[in-house]
Amino acid sequence: MPYFDAASAAPLHPVARQAWSASLDEGWADPARLYREGRKARLLLDAAREAAAEAVGCRADELVFTPSGTRAVHSGIQGALAGRRRAGRHLIVSSVEHSSVLHSAEAFEADGGTVTQVAVGRTGAVTAPAYEAALRPDTALACLQSANHEVGTVQPVAEVAEVCRAAGVPLLVDAAQSLGWGPVEGDWSLLAASAHKWGGPPGVGLLVVRKGVRFAAQGPVDERESGRAPGFEDIPAIVAAAASLRAVRAEAAQEAVRLRELTERIRVRVPQLVPDVEVVGDPGRRLPGIVTFSCLYVDGEALLHELDRAGFSVSSGSSCTSSTLTPSHVLKAMGVLSEGNVRVSLPPGTAEADVERFLEVLPGAVAGVREKLGAPAPAVRAHVGELLVDSLGKRCPIPVIELARVIGDVPVGGTVRVLSDDAAARLDIPAWCEMRGQEYVGEEPAERGTAYLVRRLS
Amino acid sequence: MPYFDAASAAPLHPVARQAWSASLDEGWADPARLYREGRKARLLLDAAREAAAEAVGCRADELVFTPSGTRAVHSGIQGALAGRRRAGRHLIVSSVEHSSVLHSAEAFEADGGTVTQVAVGRTGAVTAPAYEAALRPDTALACLQSANHEVGTVQPVAEVAEVCRAAGVPLLVDAAQSLGWGPVEGDWSLLAASAHKWGGPPGVGLLVVRKGVRFAAQGPVDERESGRAPGFEDIPAIVAAAASLRAVRAEAAQEAVRLRELTERIRVRVPQLVPDVEVVGDPGRRLPGIVTFSCLYVDGEALLHELDRAGFSVSSGSSCTSSTLTPSHVLKAMGVLSEGNVRVSLPPGTAEADVERFLEVLPGAVAGVREKLGAPAPAVRAHVGELLVDSLGKRCPIPVIELARVIGDVPVGGTVRVLSDDAAARLDIPAWCEMRGQEYVGEEPAERGTAYLVRRLS
Missing domain, CATH: 3.90.1150.10 (Aspartate Aminotransferase, domain 1)
Incomplete structure (x- = not known):
């Protein structure tokens, strides 16, 4: 039964399972305690941190373990924005970031911050000049994924990091999709990742904050993980995460x-x-x-x-x-x-x-x-050279199917007007036009829903 | 090698280990997905929630899993305070709560809230009248542990819940130390707990919010766990937590x-x-x-x-x-x-x-x-009937040792003046007096540190 959704969650790597079982007997106690069980737990935690830092390409004291990649992103963005509050309250993200980044940006906006979304091209990639153009004197932080989780497009992180560095703005990289494949290139400032994306266990994320980056952890104080990830560490899972990252990298x-x-x-x-x-x-x-x-x-x-x-x-x-x-x-x-x-x-x-x-x-x-x-389209002739398709109340992909069924019924140069109240139509009707070489004329508000106008070119 | 620190972290219960291993093969996928691996993960998650809710004595849809007990406390307090913001910005906690509660209270104060700490008696217990006295028209939330983590004293949760309920104020119970022993009595509104305290795995906390309690989750939006605990669920650990809670309760x-x-x-x-x-x-x-x-x-x-x-x-x-x-x-x-x-x-x-x-x-x-x-005390005769002990620069327990060594050198009715700049002296010198039947007269500021006055009674 082939599972082809590794970008959501990868099945546990055998090394992760072994490492988890092996570290259970020595990794359950509180690593902050001085007795032997605590010291053993601390040794495991330190070794896992060293191994993970080596794989990331950072110092061990720059890396903390969080309970998930989402929490690493949330804490990383909040902490970096708070640490640079004096610089200003402007945040840059790409329009194709993971929801954890976009939701952090929304929370920041709700709290009075300003967010610029950098657009992407048709392949899903941003450009460094687009980030450069978005930078402002009050920009506190920029975020960019290393690679997109839905279409796999690799982003130009090194180039974007360079333009951010030149402006004195830290760049946070969401490396969730790529860290199993290799370290993130370039001179980034913060990095977040998620173990279950590379075959590690759920329950472990990484947050890296480079030395010298201003960072002020938010929320209630907690002494664990350098004050950046509250709560008792899940050491067996952390050990499994680090061991599996090493194993995945070797392959x-x-x-x-x-x-x-x-x-x-x-x-x-x-x-x-x-x-x-x-x-x-x-x-x-x-x-x-x-x-x-x-x-x-x-x-x-x-x-x-x-x-x-x-x-x-x-x-x-x-x-x-x-x-x-x-x-x-x-x-x-x-x-x-x-x-x-x-x-x-x-x-x-x-x-x-x-x-x-x-x-x-x-x-x-x-x-x-x-x-x-494939139901036949309920096309109603409107007036000469224009057909009206009433797709109100019908969900994706019906409006596009109905459009495609009637386009041949108008002469070349004639138009089809599709009435739809489905949000996907706004994206899919223009995309269909581009795929089929027809002209997307535009949209108009209608009595109910929206009218999308398409001109037959061939 | 006996381990006597279960209140910090309990060794993994064998049932937790078995459940974790057994659920690995079916619990790693994203429970929000519709394909079979996702459906299997969802079934495990739902069953674990049912089991945990039964043990707590709540409805399954009132309980979410968090990455730790600390995170359950942080999110619970923040969400309850935000949900009751219109009622006011006053929070009540006991003075002997876990640091996760007290640090949440500090963060709330830093954000403009007001906090009342309810004092405890010499056994570490609060009283319901003390909570009643602390309640104000603008009280948004009260917090009380079910039992103390350092001395084991059980708190009168049901009585405190009753006075809170009468005032229309929700009570959040930190049940971390007691949930393995049984459900929390009384009509509380929110509850937090931590699996690794009962022999479950680390990485799992519980947050219960009773139906009808106003709650507004804080931080970036995330759809998982009813929007109350962001990040990918660690289902094998959650299953292990629920199974071990059942097992521990049976014993x-x-x-x-x-x-x-x-x-x-x-x-x-x-x-x-x-x-x-x-x-x-x-x-x-x-x-x-x-x-x-x-x-x-x-x-x-x-x-x-x-x-x-x-x-x-x-x-x-x-x-x-x-x-x-x-x-x-x-x-x-x-x-x-x-x-x-x-x-x-x-x-x-x-x-x-x-x-x-x-x-x-x-x-x-x-x-x-x-x-x-046991070094001899460096006592210097000051004037008739009073001895001066200079313990400046010396850490606990030296000031008390030096006091004890010289008390016999003054006549009954005479005093010993202990100079100390160690914070523990303020607690330990009065405690020593109580234990030894001597009179603690009080403290005075000194040129360096503080002077603690003790009168010999016997």
């Missing part, structure tokens, strides 16, 4: 080549096997294990369900797959199609045969979903 | 009787075996496994070191045992002796023979430390 170079070949195979073959697909993300500068594509006229949740029935666990940034009704902010920021979205993220060790099997199964799964959704 | 009644007999033995025999000892805490209303005593003329760190060499791991609230130079705030609030303080907290399963061996070893360990410290 990283070879595994990267292997997984990159497998994801490249998906990138190339999915558009050959499935009609009306857009593969998103940077084709070159990307993580080895992630490949993401969107399928026109497909309901993301139904497709995930089909793939799950066929034994494949993947995730989706479509609006119709989770508790939320809005499409992924990453796909939105990239301006790419969000409907029928599938993220395949291969864990290390993924078998080639499983990927081949996925490529066998996918076309039928997509076709099945499309067939179920 | 609790029988084990409580057994441990209570063992700690009673220590309470009775230590004063018989060791001269100049004060056993502290409530003799009756106390946790089964904790007994605490202080030894005059003893340096706490040296005694811990002696006991550790003899194979016993205990902790101490003396000023000279940890990174801090001030004595335990609990002993201070109780007004009892802090020097040579030893807390024995027996984990379930402690062998009677180990307690007997501890009672054999203790007198020699105390005598050894006292002998090393």
Whole structure:
């Protein structure tokens, strides 16, 4: 049963399991105590910190363990902003950061701070000049992920760090997706990561604050982890995290080549096997294990369900797959199609045969979903050269399906007006136009919902 | 090698270890995902929540898992204070709460809130009338531990909850020390606990917020754990926490009787075996496994070191045992002796023979430390009927030792003036007077440090 959602959580690496079991007998006591059980726990904690710091490429006293990557991001951003409060209250983030970063930014805004979101191109990458342009005299902190969690695009961290450094602004890097593959390049100031993304246990994050970076931990005082991560340390999990990071790194170079070949195979073959697909993300500068594509006229949740029935666990940034009704902010920021979205993220060790099997199964799964959704469009002729499609009350991907079904009914140069009250339509109708070589004219407010205007070009 | 510091961290219960291992294969994936690995993780998480809620005596949807007891306390207090902001910005805590509560109170004060500390009696217990007196129209929240972590005294939670309820003020109970023994009695509103205190794994705390209690989670938004505990859930640890709580509870009644007999033995025999000892805490209303005593003329760190060499791991609230130079705030609030303080907290399963061996070893360990410290007091005759002891620059327990050595040199009715700049003297000199039937006259500022006046009565 192939699990292809390593970007959410990787299955526990065998070394993590061994290290956890092995450290249970010596790692349960309070490392702040002076008796032998405490001293043993302290030794394990210190050794884990050394190992993790070596893998990150920092000093051991710059690294603390947090209860999760999310908490590392929250504490890192809060502490850095508070430490630089005198510089000002402006924060820069990219528009494709992980929700933990974006939610920290929202909390900062609610508290009176100002946030600039740096836009990304169609591949999901920021540019250093865009960060440079966002820097202000009152900028306290900039944040950038090392690589995107939804499409795998690697960000130009070293270049962005350089422009931040030149302006005297610290850069916090969310390295959650990439730390298992290698250290983060460049002269960054803070770094956050999450062990369960590299095959370590849940319950462990890393927060690195370089010496010399102003930092003021927020919240109630606590003496543990240099005052930066309150609460009793989970030492067996920390040991497992550090040991598995080492183990994963030892296999990283070879595994990267292997997984990159497998994801490249998906990138190339999915558009050959499935009609009306857009593969998103940077084709070159990307993580080895992630490949993401969107399928026109497909309901993301139904497709995930089909793939799950066929034994494949993947995730989706479509609006119709989770508790939320809005499409992924990453796909939105990239301006790419969000409907029928599938993220395949291969864990290390993924078998080639499983990927081949996925490529066998996918076309039928997509076709099945499309067939179920393939109701004829209720097109009503409005006036000469314009058709009105009433998709009010219908959710993604129905509005786009209905648009596609009627576009041939207007003459070239004529327009289709799609009425929709589904948030995904705002993203998916322009994306469909771009994919199909039609002109997206724009949107207009309508009595109910929004009218999206499309001109037939071919 | 007997470990007698269960109040800091209990060794992992075998059931916790089994549950952790067993849930690893099904509990590593993201419980928010719809594919089978996610559904399995969700099932484990839901079952653990049901089990924990049953043990607490609350509804499953009132309980969230946090990364530690400390985080449960921090989030619980912040959320409850924010949720009741319109009621006012006054917080009540007892003076003997865990540092996580007191540090939350300090953070609240730094943010403009007002805090009332309710005093305790000499046994360490608060009274409901004292809480009632502290309640104000603008009181947003009151906090009380279920039992004290340093001396084991059980607090009158039900009575305090009643007076709070009558005033419409929610009561948050820190149940870290008692939850393994049984549910918290009374009509409390919020509850925090920590799994590693009952033999569960580190990395898991509980936060319970009763339906109807106003609560506004603070910090960046996160959808996990009802928005009250950000970050990816550590499901194997959560399962281990819930399973071990069940297991510990199944053994609790029988084990409580057994441990209570063992700690009673220590309470009775230590004063018989060791001269100049004060056993502290409530003799009756106390946790089964904790007994605490202080030894005059003893340096706490040296005694811990002696006991550790003899194979016993205990902790101490003396000023000279940890990174801090001030004595335990609990002993201070109780007004009892802090020097040579030893807390024995027996984990379930402690062998009677180990307690007997501890009672054999203790007198020699105390005598050894006292002998090393037994330098003659540098007493200088001041004027008739008064002796001056210059203990400036000397740390606990030296000032008390020097006082004790000269008290016989003044006539009955005469006074000894002890000059000291050690913070522990302010607590320990009055405590010594009470223990020895001498009169503590008071303190006066001196050119350096403080002068403590003692009148010889016998």
